[in-house]
Amino acid sequence: EAGVTQFPSHSVIEKGQTVTLRCDPISGHDNLYWYRRVMGKEIKFLLHFVKESKQDESGMPNNRFLAERTGGTYSTLKVQPAELEDSGVYFCASSQDAGANYGYTFGSGTRLTVV
Amino acid sequence: GEDVEQSLFLSVREGDSSVINCTYTDSSSTYLYWYKQEPGAGLQLLTYIFSNMDMKQDQRLTVLLNKKDKHLSLRIADTQTGDSAIYFCAPLRGSYIPTFGRGTSLIVHP
Numbered sequence: 179e180a181g182v183t184q185f186p187s188h189s190v191i192e193k194g195q196t197v198t199l200r201c202d203p204i205s206g207h208d209n210l211y212w213y214r215r216v217m218g219k220e221i222k223f224l225l226h227f228v229k230e231s232k233q234d235e236s237g238m239p240n241n242r243f244l245a246e247r248t249g250g251t252y253s254t255l256k257v258q259p260a261e262l263e264d265s266g267v268y269f270c271a272s273s274q275d276a277g278a279n280y281g282y283t284f285g286s287g288t289r290l291t292v293v
Numbered sequence: 294g295e296d297v298e299q300s301l302f303l304s305v306r307e308g309d310s311s312v313i314n315c316t317y318t319d320s321s322s323t324y325l326y327w328y329k330q331e332p333g334a335g336l337q338l339l340t341y342i343f344s345n346m347d348m349k350q351d352q353r354l355t356v357l358l359n360k361k362d363k364h365l366s367l368r369i370a371d372t373q374t375g376d377s378a379i380y381f382c383a384p385l386r387g388s389y390i391p392t393f394g395r396g397t398s399l400i401v402h403p
Binding site: 182209211213218219220221222223226233234269271281282283284285287 | 326
């Protein structure tokens with residue numbers, strides 16, 4: 179079974195540019211989560227999709243971040259325009275149901291550097 | 294304070310036991326996970342404990358839960374250099390969302 183795939187693995191962009199991160203969950207996993215780790219800080223929850231619907235987006239920092247999950251398959255996280263404080267590692271995870279009984283599988287993350 | 298707190302670093306000698314401690318704030322957490330992150334890799338689920346358990350053993354790993362004090366620990370027996378990584382405890386917030394702290398960097402030296 180393929181795991182959770184994220185790309186790109188690294189991205190370096192200039193302040194003010196736009197970046198789109200992509201996450202391909204495990205096939206059949208309805209639940210998809212985005213997290214972010216800023217250097218030296220905790221891994222912070224951003225949002226949770228159930229299929230194509232946003233179940234919980236309480237962790238999204240501001241309206242420069244837009245997450246989508248068209249058709250309930252892969253998800254994208256767009257940052258527009260990027261700011262320096264957006265730098266960090268963005269993780270995606272998926273789970274079969276609500277997750278608690280089956281666990282959450284994480285991708286390797288996308289390291290975003292805004293210069 | 295943060296919802297999940299761990300010491301940032303732990304250094305042990307190869308062959309010794311490592312104990313990584315975690316305190317959390319959400320007393321309603323039903324599942325509490327331990328994840329491991331090796332350099333350049335994603336988060337790998339190590340083990341978990343259900344909130345009605347006090348202890349869970351899985352090969353070299355022992356998880357202890359003190360629900361009253363909201364304290365979770367992970368003991369790694371016979372620690373090896375390959376165990377060097379960042380370890381995150383992640384209690385479930387509500388029913389669906391694992392909540393992470395800053396993680397503990399475990400350094401194993403010969």
